[in-house]
Amino acid sequence: MNYTFDFSVLLGNFGPLFEGLQTTLLLALGANVLGLTFGFVVCLMAMASLWFLRLPAKLFIEFFRCTPVLIQVVWFFYCVPILFNVFFDPITMGILALGLNLIAFNAEAYRAGIQAVPKEHHDACVALGLGPWNKTVHVIFPQALRNAIPVLMTNGITILQQSALVAIVAVADLMYAGKMLATDTYRPLEVFTAVAVIYFLMSLPISQVVTFLERRQDASVER
Amino acid sequence: MNMSFEFLRVFSYWDVLLNGLGITLLFTIGAAIVGTLLGFVISLMRVAPSRFIKWPARLYVEFFRGTPMLIQLFWIFFCLPLILGQDIPPYVSVMLSMVLFMAAITSETFRGSLKSISGEQHDACVALGLNFRVKAINVIFPQALLRSIPPLMSNVVSLFKESALISSVGIADLMFVSSNISSSTGRPVEFLTAAAVIYFVVAFPATRLVDLIEKRFLIRFA
């Protein structure tokens, strides 16, 4: 190895990276807000007994879970303006594209959480004379949410990482800023390493929390 | 909407798209095989008694799971040649990055199934006087492997989807050819949609198959 590192390029150019980081955080945050709220709505639709609610929701979920995020993002950026004749600023587009993906994955996480509530609890609610509303709101949802939280958080980190894809359609996020800086300074090694470390440091605390939660849930199941 | 779409034009590029799919599948399957083997080794390293083996493995997994695959790909594509002081052919660096991605997620899968084998099974091994070798080879591993099959297949589907990224460094996979055709013909709606549908047509049945195996087949043996 005869490469000489020069991490000083980073110090001089921290501004663009920091701006990119802000965009990345905005994208991840926006997508998560969409995903957590509408994900729940889509989950309820997918579990509804009415076919005209259930079918579109299921199709939506399966389609977004079974195609690459990259093609979803590219499709959204190129085709939505043509098809619907609407134009948003790139960040809004990015949030929407990533949000749609996260809605599908979170809907699935909520569904799994609901189905993991033991059947006996449904029966117990009947035995206790709880109506459908009370049963759902006070017994099923709280437990389902508890089951789903680790997966929802993991999905949240995943979308933070997937947000790097918007760099390919020229949204100025952290990845994009890194790419630009690497080309401008001819220092890809330092810049890309720094960018990777920044992404890693953002997801590390959340993934630690997830590990902790999962361990706690495992322990409580054993009892 | 006053646009007209010519979805039929997709069919005149059918062979190009299929070629792209072929490249995508080639990289996916190759990386899946090598990555699974590497992932298995990593999962064993992570349960090793020595921390000099355990910690590097853990760091590797956490890092690859905690960063976007795009940056991993770029790093290997642009930076690794600088470190090695030697050119790396694009298909090699792309393959390497997919293998490392697959190995990281797969090692977690194996570790999960190793951990999921209940304490009672370990007790039964003691009660039957099984030694460590027999316990590992005949009792724990076969069960862990069986339980890993469905999540392993899901990992391959994930890898298949993530493989679209390799288009960004110029590998002519399905994503690459479809976006190329869409810009050269000026018809993104037709060709990007077609590509999405092709990805879906491959991935969706695969996910159904995973479910089927989980519900019908494994329930009997694991």
Add this chain to the structure above:
Amino acid sequence: MNTEENINEQKAENAIKHQGFLGSKPLVEFKGVTKRFGDTCVMDEMDLQMREDDRLVIIGPSGSGKSTLLRVLMGLEPIDKGEIHFDSKPYVSVDSKGRTQTDLATRSKVGMVFQHYTLFPHLSVLGNMTLSPVKVHGMGRSEAEDRAREYLGRLGMEDKLNSYPGKLSGGQKQRVAIARALMLEPKLMLFDEVTSALDPEMVAEIEKVMLDLAKQKMAMMIVTHDMYFAKKIATESVFIAGGKVVEKCDPEIMFNEPKEERTKDFLNKVLHLK
């Protein structure tokens, strides 16, 4: 019933032994065994003896350490103090550094059946039964398979030889688990609530298997909540609570006129619940 008679006969014989007419060797001896889980002391300097071809039933309140006692004897749990002798030879002891030493050759003379069967789901019935004899004890495969066939035959299950555990009923699984433990011809069998997870009809099925074993003079230590079965199979019974042996005597005495207040309380509670 033939079995019943036989058992009563044997009980009488054991009673005589008990009074020292026929000397019989001790099989298991706990000597001041202490076992703690963190702050809870589950076995507190416990002393307990069991003679050869005794069938010792262990009763006690939930959480009194019955399972722990069996697990310690199986070598599944380390102990904090004391020692256990098996067949008059040291078996489990604690060394100067506080580590538990278990004699592995002796351990293979003890077999155990668990509440939840713990069959290996990826192996057939035959695979489950022959694994240890073939892989660890160097028995020829065909010999092991013959023996497995014979044992399963005795339990009326030859036809399930190639089935997988997932396809068996609870009672069938537990029979296979018993047969699997017997394959190694242990000198002592431990049963920890082996009928607790079963439907009532299957309980009778498993109890019959255990009574048959009793007829063949197998030494057994049995933890059960079924006091009627306990009375039927036991040649000796012990009540444990608070980490100590509270009372150890003939089952006739234990279940009819126990001496200790705590035993009386416990038996009153469980027998009246029935």
